[in-house]
Amino acid sequence: MTVHALRAGALSGEHRDPFDRMLAAQSLIEGLPLASVDKALSSLGPELLWD
Secondary structure, three states, X not given: OHHHHHHHHHOOOOOOOHHXXXXXXXXXXXXXXXXXXXXXXXXXXXXXXXX
């Protein structure tokens, strides 16, 4: 879990919500798409299923 927290803190992007940053970090590290309609998450880099 520490790896996810470090990645969340290191993400560039305008989206500042800590919970969303953690979801984006987990998605990127695990190589899984993120199911969300929040287009602001795309600035953090994960693949969105409902973009």
